[in-house]
Amino acid sequence: MGKSVSIPGKKGDKLKKKINLSPIEVLILTQLRSRELRNNGEPVGQYGYEMIQNLNELFAGSWKAKSGTIYPILSKLEQSKKLITGERKQSPLGPVKRVYILDDLGRECIDYIIYERFEGDIEFVMRYMNLLTPFLVRQNNNDNSNGIFEKMMSIPVKSIKIAKEEAITEVDEELRQKKLETIKNQLKQILKEID
Numbered sequence: 001m002g003k004s005v006s007i008p009g010k011k012g013d014k015l016k017k018k019i020n021l022s023p024i025e026v027l028i029l030t031q032l033r034s035r036e037l038r039n040n041g042e043p044v045g046q047y048g049y050e051m052i053q054n055l056n057e058l059f060a061g062s063w064k065a066k067s068g069t070i071y072p073i074l075s076k077l078e079q080s081k082k083l084i085t086g087e088r089k090q091s092p093l094g095p096v097k098r099v100y101i102l103d104d105l106g107r108e109c110i111d112y113i114i115y116e117r118f119e120g121d122i123e124f125v126m127r128y129m130n131l132l133t134p135f136l137v138r139q140n141n142n143d144n145s146n147g148i149f150e151k152m153m154s155i156p157v158k159s160i161k162i163a164k165e166e167a168i169t170e171v172d173e174e175l176r177q178k179k180l181e182t183i184k185n186q187l188k189q190i191l192k193e194i195d
Helices: 023-037 048-059 067-079 104-143 148-153 156-164 168-195
Strands: 003-008 016-021 084-090 096-102
Touching: 016 023, 016 104, 023 048, 023 067, 023 084, 023 096, 023 104, 023 168, 048 067, 048 096, 067 084, 067 096, 096 104, 104 148, 156 168
Parallel strands: none
Antiparallel strands: 003 016, 084 096
16 A cells, blocks of 8 residues: 655656655655644644554554654655654653654645545455455354454444544534535435345
């Protein structure tokens, strides 16, 4: 799920800048951009430790982000790829820490990846889940362990629960309402098709 992005040059410059991003780099940039968008587009920095905690929450135990992995990636995104900036700021808990903020190029890259390639990513996830189904059914039939098949089939319900989560900002509340309305409409359509 890594991405290769070709960003057009500035006005009058026909050269495109090609940037290769690993899946973790894409997630870091997405996390930073999401924070900005939830703050009405204003840059919002994030400490490395906070970023690690958020990534671990996102991965829900399937992978564990560690400082020995994330800080070198942040350094690469800042120094060689020029997509983020690390600023030294006083931490609310005391010591001076680096706060990472998207640069314009980082913002442009992640916006392109999300807006232009999102449907392909969703399709990949759905096909991956379908690929796993025979393994999950077989394991479930053999030892009835934890109802793995039922868990996989509960994905739509989990999506609804995530959509219903309490909003943090006004932007989140608007998004929450749009998500719930869209889910209601899609569920009505699916129920018609099932009947």
